[in-house]
Amino acid sequence: MLLGVIADDFTGASDIANTLAKGAQGTQGMAVTQYFGIPAKAAEADCEAGVISLKSRSIPAREAVDLSLKALDWLLRQGCEQIVFKYCSTFDSTPEGNIGPVGEALSDALSVKGVVACPAFPATGRTLYQGHLFVHDRLLNESGLENHPLNPMTDADLRRWLKRQSKATVGLVPWALVRKGDSAIKAALTEAAEKGDKLVIVDALTEDDLIAIGKACADARLISGGSGIAMGLPQNFAAAGKLKPGSRAWRGIGGPEAILAGSCSTATRRQVEHHAARHPVLAIDAEAVIAGKLAPETIVAFMRENEGRQPLAYSSSSPDEVSAIQTRHGREKSAHALESFFAETARALVASGVRRLVVAGGETSGAAVSGLALDAVTIGPEIDPGVPALATLGEKKVALALKSGNFGAEDFFAKALDRLGAQA
Template sequence: MLLGVIADDFTGASDIANTIAKGLPGQGGLRTVQYLGIPAAAADPDIEAGVIALKSRSIDAAQAVRQSLEALKWLIDQGCKQIVFKYCSTFDSTPAGNIGPVAEALAEALGVKGVVACPAFPGAGRTVYQGHLFVKDRLLNESGLENHPLNPMTDADIRRWLRRQTVSDVGHVDITTVQSGSSAIEGALLRHGEENHALVIVDAITDDDLVAIGKAVVDHRLVTGGSGIAIGLSANFIARGLAKGEGSMTVGIDGPEAILAGSCSGATRQQVEVHKKDHPTLAIDVAGVMGGRVATSDLTSFLLANQGRAPLVYSSGTPDEVRAIQARFGREKVAEALDTLFADTARQLVDAGIRRLVVAGGETSGAVVSALDLGALAIGPEIDPGVPVLLSKGDKPVALALKSGNFGASDFFVKALERLAGR
């Protein structure tokens, strides 16, 4: 294995796995597999990139560090020459959150400084300019992410945000340096390392900027960022003759389908509204879930009764609705109850013969795939930017799409079901 990735959630893991498998146009990517948690056995020797999906974004920071260091050890044991710590392109993390502690712990374990920290993903509208994170034309804290139910982002200055989480100071490489080329970037990172900066925010506003950053870190043991940071990494291994550029395989499974949406992001809410115009949908009564009046059987019965019609169940709500429910029952209790509901529903659906499953929301996806215990997932074609087809093996193969809340076009759900079937 050449490249190892530690991702802090399951949708982010499939996002960066997709980026690595695609590689650069005309060059191809690496043969990539996504692991749901830290594998118990060694990797297949044919795998060139392994992405370990953890559910560590919103847990206690010390626990996230322990899990990430365990993942690092497994990846190093597989022979990885470079490690990527992947977090969300909207930098989902509270001031007491996990991005800084995990990144610093990995840097210390590998004995490196001057490590890139770049959440930019221009294809999804995430850019970094003068150390500030933008979502399209809005600062992060004015983009709707300030209303995130678990990790509200109230400051777009990610140097300042990250500094609250770290021991050492945080460096910055500005866009002028980035657009001067990979040699200039490499020199700037070296200087920050000499100044004892473990982490360095690097500006990026285009894919070309990310490719330049990728070339600059060709010999770096550790890189951190959103999935966009991996755009140029596959090319480094191909250029050195270590990989052939075969990338993703074409996969698809046709069969019964279901859609589960637990994200409350604006994009997912719009996708739900578009989908419900022509397909059966069921809104989950969250208060009913908390009061024991809504059970897993209610969801599975609805989904199984509407096979062939792309049925959807969702808990998505507006920021005001989410705040009201959290105030009434408690944020953690609501999150735990919904994760359990979606996990149990997915398990029953697969047991009942569902073979195409679309899941919206990082936390929801983590709960679902953990419950299904699918093992390694092959990476297939891209559905929308950042969201590939995933295929499990075994006696009951399942085709999956795990969508981060803010990703995907308005018609994503129907498009995803078609791609999962190989169409």
């Protein structure tokens, strides 16, 4: 294994796995395996990039650090030459962490400073200028992310936000330097390291900027950012003659289908509305779930009754509705009840014969994967930017799409099911 990724949630892990597998336009991608949790055994012999999916974004910082260091240890034992700490392209975190604490812990473990911190992902509208993160034409804290139920992002100045989470100083490589190319970026990172900056926010407005950043980091032991930061990394290994020719074959899986949506993001709610106009949908009453009055079997029965019609079950309420539920029942109790429900539902769906499963929402995807007790998946073709088709390893053959709440076009759900079944 050449490259190891530590991702702080499951959908983000699929996102960067997709980036590494396809490579930048016209360049060779890598043979990628996505692992759910820290593997108990060695990686497959043909794996060039291993992506470890953790659920560490919203847990206490100490726990996130501990999990991430254990993931680092496993990746280093597989021979990884470079490590990427992957977090959300909207920098989802709280003033206490977990990006800063985990980033600094990995920096200390690898004895490096001047580590890139760049969540930019232009293909989905995330750009970084003068250290400020934009979502399309809006500052992060005016984009709707300020209402996130778990990690409300109330400040677009990532230097200021990251400094609140960090012990060391936080640097900046502004776009005026980034646009000069990889040599200028590398020099700026070296200067930041000499000043003692462990993490350095690096501006990026275009994919060319991300590729230049990747080239500047060809010899870096540690990089951090969103999935876009990985765009230029396969090319570095290819240029060094370390990638094997060709790529793993990927074939879709046919069979009964189901869609689960648990994100309250604007994008997912639009996708649910679009799908509902054309296919059968079932609203999941969060109050009934919390009270124990709704069983997974109800969802399974709905899906099987509508087999072949792309059925969808969703609990994608508005932020105000989610906030009201959390006020009545408590944030932790509400989240635990819904995650447990989706975990049990995913397990019951696959046990009933479902072989194509689309899940929307980071926490919901994590719950579904946990419910299915999956160890690893291979990476297939891209469905929409940042969302690949996945196929399980081993005897239990299931095709999956794990979508971050804010990703995907309006017709994502139908398109995802078609791609999961494609025999390409």
